[in-house]
Amino acid sequence: MIENLLLIAFATAAVTGGVLMIVLRQPMRVALALIATMISLGGIYGLLGVHVIAVFQIMIYVGAVMVFMVYAIMLLDVRDPSFTERYSRLLWPGVAACTVLAGVLMGAVWQGGIALPNGLGESFGVQPFSAAFLNDYWLYFELTSVLLVVAVLAAVAVVQLRSVRRG
Amino acid sequence: MDRSQFLLWVSLALFSIGLLGLIVRRNLLVMLMCMELMLNGVNLSLVTFAQRGGSVEGAVLVFLIFIVAASEIAIAIPIVLLLVRDRLTLDAGAYTDLKG
Amino acid sequence: MSTHLLGLIVALPLAGFLFNGILSTRLGGERLNETAVNLVACALPGVSFVLTLVCFMQLETSGKPLIEATYTWATIGGQGFEVGFWFDRLAAVMTLVVTGVGTLIHVYSTGYMHGDKSHARYFAYLNLFLFFMLLLVLGRSLLVMFVGWEGVGLASYLLIGFWFDDPAKAAAGKKAFITNRIGDAGFLIGMFLLWGAFGTLDMDAINAGFLGPKAPAVSASLVGLMLFIGACGKSAQIPLHVWLPDAMAGPTPVSALIHAATMVTAGIYLVARMSGIYSHAPEASMVVAAIGGATAFFAATIAVAQTDIKKVLAYSTVSQLGLMFVALGVGAYAVAIFHVVTHAFFKACLFLGSGSVIHALGGEQDIRKMGGLARRIPVTFVTFAVATTAIAGIPPLAGFFSKDEILWFAFASSQGGAAWLWALASAASLLTSFYMFRLLWLTFFGASRMTPEVEHHVHESPLSMTGVLVVLALLSAFGGFIPVVHYLEPMLPLPAVPESLHHLEGTLVIVAVVLAFGGLFAAAWFFAGTAQRAARVRETFAGVYRWLANKYYIDELYEAALGRPFTWLSDRVFLQLGDRTLIDGALHAMAASARRGAAAFGALQAGSLHRYALYAVVGVLAAVLWSLRHG
Numbered sequence: 001m002i003e004n005l006l007l008i009a010f011a012t013a014a015v016t017g018g019v020l021m022i023v024l025r026q027p028m029r030v031a032l033a034l035i036a037t038m039i040s041l042g043g044i045y046g047l048l049g050v051h052v053i054a055v056f057q058i059m060i061y062v063g064a065v066m067v068f069m070v071y072a073i074m075l076l077d078v079r080d081p082s083f084t085e086r087y088s089r090l091l092w093p094g095v096a097a098c099t100v101l102a103g104v105l106m107g108a109v110w111q112g113g114i115a116l117p118n119g120l121g122e123s124f125g126v127q128p129f130s131a132a133f134l135n136d137y138w139l140y141f142e143l144t145s146v147l148l149v150v151a152v153l154a155a156v157a158v159v160q161l162r163s164v165r166r167g
Numbered sequence: 168m169d170r171s172q173f174l175l176w177v178s179l180a181l182f183s184i185g186l187l188g189l190i191v192r193r194n195l196l197v198m199l200m201c202m203e204l205m206l207n208g209v210n211l212s213l214v215t216f217a218q219r220g221g222s223v224e225g226a227v228l229v230f231l232i233f234i235v236a237a238s239e240i241a242i243a244i245p246i247v248l249l250l251v252r253d254r255l256t257l258d259a260g261a262y263t264d265l266k267g
Numbered sequence: 268m269s270t271h272l273l274g275l276i277v278a279l280p281l282a283g284f285l286f287n288g289i290l291s292t293r294l295g296g297e298r299l300n301e302t303a304v305n306l307v308a309c310a311l312p313g314v315s316f317v318l319t320l321v322c323f324m325q326l327e328t329s330g331k332p333l334i335e336a337t338y339t340w341a342t343i344g345g346q347g348f349e350v351g352f353w354f355d356r357l358a359a360v361m362t363l364v365v366t367g368v369g370t371l372i373h374v375y376s377t378g379y380m381h382g383d384k385s386h387a388r389y390f391a392y393l394n395l396f397l398f399f400m401l402l403l404v405l406g407r408s409l410l411v412m413f414v415g416w417e418g419v420g421l422a423s424y425l426l427i428g429f430w431f432d433d434p435a436k437a438a439a440g441k442k443a444f445i446t447n448r449i450g451d452a453g454f455l456i457g458m459f460l461l462w463g464a465f466g467t468l469d470m471d472a473i474n475a476g477f478l479g480p481k482a483p484a485v486s487a488s489l490v491g492l493m494l495f496i497g498a499c500g501k502s503a504q505i506p507l508h509v510w511l512p513d514a515m516a517g518p519t520p521v522s523a524l525i526h527a528a529t530m531v532t533a534g535i536y537l538v539a540r541m542s543g544i545y546s547h548a549p550e551a552s553m554v555v556a557a558i559g560g561a562t563a564f565f566a567a568t569i570a571v572a573q574t575d576i577k578k579v580l581a582y583s584t585v586s587q588l589g590l591m592f593v594a595l596g597v598g599a600y601a602v603a604i605f606h607v608v609t610h611a612f613f614k615a616c617l618f619l620g621s622g623s624v625i626h627a628l629g630g631e632q633d634i635r636k637m638g639g640l641a642r643r644i645p646v647t648f649v650t651f652a653v654a655t656t657a658i659a660g661i662p663p664l665a666g667f668f669s670k671d672e673i674l675w676f677a678f679a680s681s682q683g684g685a686a687w688l689w690a691l692a693s694a695a696s697l698l699t700s701f702y703m704f705r706l707l708w709l710t711f712f713g714a715s716r717m718t719p720e721v722e723h724h725v726h727e728s729p730l731s732m733t734g735v736l737v738v739l740a741l742l743s744a745f746g747g748f749i750p751v752v753h754y755l756e757p758m759l760p761l762p763a764v765p766e767s768l769h770h771l772e773g774t775l776v777i778v779a780v781v782l783a784f785g786g787l788f789a790a791a792w793f794f795a796g797t798a799q800r801a802a803r804v805r806e807t808f809a810g811v812y813r814w815l816a817n818k819y820y821i822d823e824l825y826e827a828a829l830g831r832p833f834t835w836l837s838d839r840v841f842l843q844l845g846d847r848t849l850i851d852g853a854l855h856a857m858a859a860s861a862r863r864g865a866a867a868f869g870a871l872q873a874g875s876l877h878r879y880a881l882y883a884v885v886g887v888l889a890a891v892l893w894s895l896r897h898g
Contacts, residue, residue, distance in 0.1 A: 011173070022192060027194055034200050037204065038207060057210075061207070068244060069196070072247065075248070078257050080255075081256070089877070090191065090878060091191045094884075105179045117220035129223055133227050136224075144234045147238050151237075154241075155242055159248075186880070186884055189880045193877075260875070265876075
C-alpha cells in the first residue's frame with residue numbers, strides 16, 4: 001500500500017520536475033528541477049528493488065553529471081536573449097508534435113501493443129549484478145573504461161587546443 | 168493497470184518532456200539538460216523491463232548508459248564552453264552555421 | 268506521246284542558276300569573269316528555246332500533246348502527286364514566248380548590267396526565274412504549276428529588291444511578294460476544291476471532267492472565282508495591283524521580262540488553261556470580265572498623270588492585262604493568248620527601250636527632265652516609236668490585230684459580251700494611245716529639258732542592247748500576222764457571235780482605228796513643243812490631276828485600312844499580350860515557381876537546431892506509427 005503511494009509520489013515528483021525544467025527561466029533553477037527529477041527516479045529504482053541502479057543513479061547522474069552542469073551554468077551565466085525569451089519559434093509545433101508522440105506511445109502501452117515480459121518482479125542485489133557484469137559482459141566493461149579514458153583525453157585536448165592556439 | 172504500465176507511462180512522459188524541451192528552449196545548457204532528462208526516461212523504462220522480467224541484463228545496459236551519459240556530458244560541456252567563448256551568447260538561434 | 272525534252276527545257280535554266288549562283292557569286296569566290304557569266308547565262312536559255320522549237324515541230328507532226336512524267340512526288344492515302352510536263356498547243360505558244368523573249372532579255376541584260384557589282388547574282392536570279400516560269404507553263408498538274416507560280420514570285424522578289432542596300436527597293440520587293448501571297452490563298456482554295464471533287468490535279472483531267480457529261484461535284488463558278496483571285500494577285504488586277512508600279516524599283520530588264528512579258532501573264536495562262544471551268548461558269552466569267560475592264564480603265568487614267576518613264580509603262584501593263592482578262596471573261600481565250608504574245612513583244616521593247624534611255628541619260632527616269640532625244644539616240648528612238656505605235660493599236664502593227672479582236676468579242680460575244688464592256692475597253696484603248704504618245708513626245712521630242720551634264724553624256728547604248736531592241740521592234744511590227752488564234756482554235760474555240768451583230772464588225776474596227784489616231788493627235792497637240800497646253804489643262808484640273816498622279820491614294824487607303832490595324836494587332840495583341848505576357852510570362856512563372864520551390868526546400872535547412880529536432884520528432888512519430896500498424 002505504502003509502496004504504491006510512494007511510487008505515485010516519486011513518479012509525480014519526477015514528471016513535475018520535468019515540466020518545471022521547460023517552464024523555468026533561469027538555468028540554475030532548471031538544473032535544480034532536473035536534480036529533483038533524478039533523485040525521484042532514484043527513489044523509484046529503490047522502490048523497485050534494484051538498489052544497485054538507484055545508488056549509481058544518485059552517484060553518477062546527480063553527483064557527477066549534474067554537478068558538472070551546475071559548474072558550467074555558474075561559469076556561463078550570460079544574460080542573453082535566451083534568458084528573456086525562453087522559447088524558440090517552434091513552441092506550439094513542438095508541443096503539438098510531442099503531445100501526439102506521447103499520446104501514440106502511451107496509447108500503444110495501454111492497449112497492450114507493447115509486450116511486457118511475464119515475470120515476477122524480483123529485486124536483485126549487487127552480487128548477481130556484478131556476477132553477470134563481469135562474467136558475461138566484461139568486454140563492454142573494458143570498453144567503457146576505454147571510453148572514459150578517451151573522454152578525459154578528449155576534454156583535455158579540446159580545451160588545451162584552444163589555449164595553445166590562443167598562444 | 169499495473170505498476171509496470173504506470174512506470175512505462177512515466178518514462179514515456181519524461182522522454183516526451185525532454186524532447187519537447189529540446190525543441191522549445193533556447194538556452195544551450197538547458198537543451199543539454201533536456202537531453203539528460205530523455206536519457207533518464209529511457210533508463211526508467213529499461214529498469215522497468217529488467218525488473219519485471221527478472222533479467223539482470225537490463226540493469227547492465229542501464230549501467231552502461233550511465234557511463235556513456237557521463238562521458239557525453241564531459242565532452243559536451245567543454246564544447247559549449249568553447250562555442251560561447253566565441254559568440255558570447257548561449258542562445259541557440261545564434262548558432263546557425265549548419266544553414267544551407 | 269512521251270518525250271524527254273520537256274524536262275531538259277525546264278532544267279537548263281536551273282543548271283545556269285546553280286552554276287552561276289554557286290561559282291560566280293561571292294558565295295563561291297567569284298571564280299568566273301563577266302564574259303563567262305554572260306555566256307553561261309545566255310546560252311542555256313537559248314538552248315531551251317531551240318529545244319522548244321524541236322518540241323513544237325514534234326507537236327506539229329504528231330498532232331497529239333507531248334507528255335513527260337518525271338517522278339512521283341508523294342503518295343498520300345493511295346493517291347499520288349506526280350511531277351509531269353504537258354506540251355500542247357497552248358503550252359507551245361507560251362513556252363516559245365517565255366524562252367524566246369527570255370533569251371533576248373538575257374542578252375540585253377549583258378549590256379545593261381555591265382559593271383554592276385552583283386552582276387553574277389543577277390544572272391543567277393534571272394535563270395532561276397526562267398526555270399520557275401517554264402515549270403509553270405509546262406506543268407501538267409496544278410500542283411507543278413503552283414510550284415512554278417510561287418517560284419516566280421520568289422524570283423520576282425529577289426530581282427525587284429536586287430539593289431537591296433536601298434531600303435525602298437527592298438520594301439518594293441516585299442510588297443510584291445506579300446501581295447502575290449494574298450492572291451495565292453485563293454489559288455490554294457481553288458486547288459483544294461478541285462482535289463476534293465476530282466481526286467487529281469492534272470489540268471487536262473479537270474478540263475475533261477468539266478466538259479464531260481456528268482456535272483462535277485464542285486461549283487465551277489466557285490472554283491473559277493478562287494483561281495481568279497490567284498490570277499488577280501499575279502497579274503496585278505484590282506484590288507491586288509498595287510505591287511506592280513512599285514516593282515519598277517528593280518533593274519529595267521527585270522521589269523521587261525517579269526512584269527511585262529512573262530510572269531504577269533501567268534494569271535492569263537491559268538484562266539486560259541482552265542477554260543473548261545470558265546466556260547461552264549458564267550458568273551465567274553462575268554466577274555473576270557468586269558474586273559478586267561475596270562482595271563484597264565482605272566490604270567489607264569493613272570498612267571496619264573505619271574512622270575516616271577517606267578511607272579507609265581507599269582500602269583500600261585496593268586491596263587493591258589485588264590484587257591486580256593476582258594477577253595477571257597467573254598470566252599475568247601485564244602484571243603487573250605494572242606494579246607499575251609503581241610504584248611510581250613511590244614511591252615518588252617518599250618521597257619528595254621526605256622532602259623536604253625535611262626542608260627543613255629546616266630540614270631534619269633523623270634520624263635519632265637528629258638526631251639529632244641530623237642536625234643541623239645536614234646536606234647532607241649525608232650524602236651520605241653515602233654513599239655508605241657504597236658501598243659496604240661495603229662494598223663498594221665501587232666497591237667492592232669490583237670486588241671481589235673478583244674474589243675470585238677467584248678462587244679459581241681454570246682458568253683457575256685456587252686456594250687458597256689466594249690465602251691470601257693475602248694475608253695481604255697483611247698487613253699492608252701494618248702498616254703503612250705505623250706510618253707513618246709515628252710521623252711524624245713521638243714526642246715531638251717535635261718541638265719547640262721546629263722546632256723553632255725547622252726550616248727547610244729551598246730549593240731547587245733540595241734540589237735535586242737531592233738529584234739523586238741520587228742516582232743512588234745510584224746507579230747500581228749502570226750496566226751496564234753487560228754493555231755489555238757482546235758483546243759480553245761472562239762465564242763459564238765449572234766447573227767444580228769455580225770455586220771457591226773467592220774464598224775467597230777473603224778471606231779478602234781479612229782480612237783487610236785485620236786489619241787495620237789491629242790497627244791501631239793498637247794505635248795508637242797513646250798507642252799504648254801498640257802500645263803494649262805493640268806492647272807485647270809489640278810484636283811483631278813493630283814488624284815491621278817497619286818494613284819487614287821489606294822496605297823494610302825490600304826495602309827490606313829489594313830496596314831495600321833494589322834500592325835496594331837501584331838504589336839498589342841500578339842507581341843505584348845501573346846508573346847510577352849502569355850508565353851514569356853508562362854516561362855518566367857515556371858522559373859519563378861521552381862525558384863520558390865527551391866527556396867521553400869532550402870528553408871528546411873535553416874541551421875536552426877530546434878527545427879532539426881522537430882523534424883526528428885516527426886520522423887520518430889512516423890516510424891512508431893508505422894511499426895505499430897505493421898508490428
